Amino acid sequence: MISVRNRLPQLSGNKRLIVLGIALIIAACSPKVRPVVAPPKTEPDKPVVKPEPPKPKPVPARQSTIAMLLPFALDHLNPGSGYTDISLKQANIALDYYQGFKLALDSLTALGYNYKLHIYDTKGVVSQSYALAYNPQVRASDLIVGPIFPDDLKAFTSVLVGARKPIVSPLAPAAPATIANQNLVTVIPPLEYHAWAAAKYITQRLNTRKVFVLKSGYSEENDYIIPFKNTIDSLSKGRTQVVQTTIVRGRLNLLESQFTTDSPNIIVIPSTNQAFLAVTMRTLDSLSKTYPVILFGHPNWEKFSFLRSDLLQRLRTHITSADVVDYKDAATINFQRAYRKNYRIDPSEYALKGFDQGMYFGKLLGANNGDVKNLTANDFNGIDNDFHFIKKPGVGYINTHVNIMDYRNYELRKIE
Numbered sequence: 001m002i003s004v005r006n007r008l009p010q011l012s013g014n015k016r017l018i019v020l021g022i023a024l025i026i027a028a029c030s031p032k033v034r035p036v037v038a039p040p041k042t043e044p045d046k047p048v049v050k051p052e053p054p055k056p057k058p059v060p061a062r063q064s065t066i067a068m069l070l071p072f073a074l075d076h077l078n079p080g081s082g083y084t085d086i087s088l089k090q091a092n093i094a095l096d097y098y099q100g101f102k103l104a105l106d107s108l109t110a111l112g113y114n115y116k117l118h119i120y121d122t123k124g125v126v127s128q129s130y131a132l133a134y135n136p137q138v139r140a141s142d143l144i145v146g147p148i149f150p151d152d153l154k155a156f157t158s159v160l161v162g163a164r165k166p167i168v169s170p171l172a173p174a175a176p177a178t179i180a181n182q183n184l185v186t187v188i189p190p191l192e193y194h195a196w197a198a199a200k201y202i203t204q205r206l207n208t209r210k211v212f213v214l215k216s217g218y219s220e221e222n223d224y225i226i227p228f229k230n231t232i233d234s235l236s237k238g239r240t241q242v243v244q245t246t247i248v249r250g251r252l253n254l255l256e257s258q259f260t261t262d263s264p265n266i267i268v269i270p271s272t273n274q275a276f277l278a279v280t281m282r283t284l285d286s287l288s289k290t291y292p293v294i295l296f297g298h299p300n301w302e303k304f305s306f307l308r309s310d311l312l313q314r315l316r317t318h319i320t321s322a323d324v325v326d327y328k329d330a331a332t333i334n335f336q337r338a339y340r341k342n343y344r345i346d347p348s349e350y351a352l353k354g355f356d357q358g359m360y361f362g363k364l365l366g367a368n369n370g371d372v373k374n375l376t377a378n379d380f381n382g383i384d385n386d387f388h389f390i391k392k393p394g395v396g397y398i399n400t401h402v403n404i405m406d407y408r409n410y411e412l413r414k415i416e
Helices: 085-109 126-132 150-157 191-206 219-236 274-287 299-303 309-314 330-343 349-367
Strands: 002-006 026-028 049-051 064-070 115-121 143-145 167-169 184-186 210-215 241-246 265-269 293-297 317-321 389-392 396-399 403-408 411-414
Touching: 064 085, 064 349, 085 115, 085 330, 085 349, 126 150, 143 349, 150 167, 191 219, 191 265, 191 293, 191 317, 191 403, 210 219, 219 241, 265 274, 274 293, 274 309, 299 317, 309 403, 317 411, 330 349
Parallel strands: 064 115, 064 143, 143 167, 167 184, 184 396, 210 241, 210 265, 265 293, 293 317
Antiparallel strands: 002 115, 026 049, 317 403, 389 396, 403 411
């Protein structure tokens, strides 16, 4: 366990300023003049000075305690041991996230907040995460951040099932129902909210009567299809038809007869299978020369280098995303500058997420004397993503904010 006190005031984290000055304001009373008979002139009495009582000294902010559980796997630093490729990648993610979160706390400390950050090494082992759930210091913390992987988080929260402090899932988009803990705070929007966002955009902005869902046949696609269809049915009140078809070897003959030439045909492909996508989208590209198409894809498509931007642009492809960074924005520039100054490297996406979450939860802790509450009433505009939490019984708080992106000028850009 590494204990880190966050008492550094500026984004640079070098010093803390606490202003404890007491100002005494001296007010002079009006002079009183006594008239006398003999000398023709009189001089006024000296002013009576009445000093004000000293103002009370400001009370230091309550210190909020944060327990952070990350897979540093420090045992691999011992002689005779070493990191594997997987454990090294996990440790780098943990370090980047920690540094971003710590930088946020440092900047909040400059505003008068007070934190104690305890770091615990989960070692990337499920049993270690489970054991940390019994640690008294962890259990007594005002906020618990991590573990970051679903299996570790599930083992950890299986112990902490009572009414306790919030447990933040900082990086995993796993469905909260698989964790099933009322204190869980899921920051990365799960897949169903990507489907919900796409369905909402199609229903409210494209005003179509029919949506075609092209399936590869793998059952995991239902994690996207079911919430997508339910949202379409709910928002359109049954006026928009969802046509689901399993596509084999890219054959779209049966659907072609239902396509129109005078308005865009809305296509949804929830697959992430490379072979299926390659052949299906090649056929769809050919059909788009005759039938106008607007394509909606899985959020993971953003990471697929095999999907060419020119093809995606021709198909007017839309993708949902929880990560949109405006590198020209002043807040982003200031963060990057401070991060480089402190750590001598450029921030990764995990450092960005750590900073956003550190700012959000740090402010809530400071404003509520160590409590994290009113998440549903406190939205947040971050550098990496925005936060809009809802609360669901038995599964805790879930961030539902998802961005809609499309391909323009061969780049993926934010629409809303």
